[in-house]
Amino acid sequence: MLVPVLKKLVRSLTVLLVVSFSTFVLMYGNGPGIARAVLGTNAKESDVKAETAKLGLDDSLMVQYGRWIKGVVTGNLGDSFFTGQSVSSALASRVPVTLTLIVLSILLTVVVSVLVGVTAAVRGGWVDRVVQFLAVLGAAVPPFIIAIGLVFAFAVSVRMFPATGYVSPDQSPSGWLESVTLPVVALLVGSVANAASQFRGAVLDTLSQDFVRTLRARGIPESQVIFRHVLRSAAGPGLIALSLQTVGLIGGAVIIEQVFALPGLGDLSNTSAQKGDVPIVMGCVLVTIVIVLVVNVLGDLAVAALNPKARKR
Incomplete structure (x- = not known):
């Protein structure tokens, strides 16, 4: 088990280096242009050259990337370029907000999609048709449309939840829960529909296997057959689909944060990109890559724990 885990970690580290280097080249490829953005369009050429040297943008990209990687390892x-604030402190105040949306969405997606997918596969009928319809609807309707609809329904008309803003759990746990409820639900609609459809298909495929008929012939209760044996075999494809949805959840979270005015990575990366604040943007990219890789590794480990054959990969 240890060797496959090490292989997954090495692969993840390789992906991190490749993606971060590619992004770094795109972001830092024009040093004078970055310096001019910092100084303003009317800056003199001599001032631009001086600012380029001051920011270390006159070094080769490999030297700059090596310096950046060293900073990542040391936490710096x-x-x-504009405010002088350290990237680490800027991220420290924003990452928890985005992580809250993503983690809650993933956990709730796992629970709800498993229950709905298994119910649709076992019972069929109208439940199955509703799940398939919601899967198509969830894939077709963008999260921000769902978010706007939720705001009108539960923040404007009924006034059950706040329309915008974020409350830290340190200030008020109940206020925090109210401030994240609508954003999380907006992300859940699409992710649950897709994941439930994946679990439904995997459970249907497993139910047709010979070992299920054997278990039923031995008189094992149906609930044990479904939740102890069928779900264990069908969980692999569903977990893989969930891990692949992480990228979509992060992208959706960025948009949802704009709709609900949440002070997360979405707002920070959008504002920094518009100004051309490259260090902040690279910090946001790094956090995003790490979140995706961590979720994918955890998904692979969960699949390996459920399926011994997957441990050898």
């Missing part, structure tokens, strides 16, 4: 991601 540099400072903002």
Whole structure:
């Protein structure tokens, strides 16, 4: 078990280096252009050259990337070109908000999609048709449309939840729960529909296997057959689909944060990209890559725990 885990970690580290380097080249490829954005469009050429040297943008990209990687290892991601604030402190105040949306969405997606997918596969009928319809609807309707509809329904008309803003759990646990409920539900609609459809298909395929008929012939209760044997075999494809949805959840969270005015990575990356604050943008990219890789590794480990054959990969 240890060797496959090490292989997954090495692969993840390789992906991190490749993606971060590619992004770094795109972001830092034009040093004078970055310096001019910092100084303003009317800056003199001599001032631009001086600012380029001051920011270390006159070094080769490999040297700059090596310096950035060293900073990542030591926890120093540099400072903002515009405000002078350290990237680490800027991320520290924003990452928890985005992580809250993503983690809650993933956990709730797992629970709800398993229950709905298994019910649709076992009972069929109208439940199955509703799940398939919701899967198509969830894939077709963008999260921000769902978010706007939720705001009108539960924040404007009924006034059950706040329309915008974020409350830290340190300030008020109940206020925090109210502030994240609608954003999480907006993300859940699409992710649960797709994941439930995946679990439904995997459970239907497993129910047709010979070992299920054997278990039923031995008189094992149906609930044990479904939840102890069928779900264990069908969980692999569903977990893989969930891990692949992480990228979509992060992208959806960025948009949802804009709709609900949440101070997360979405707002930070959008504002920094518009200004051309490259260090902040690179910090946001790094956090995003790490979140995706961590979820994928955990998904692979969960699949390996459920399926011994997957441990050898």
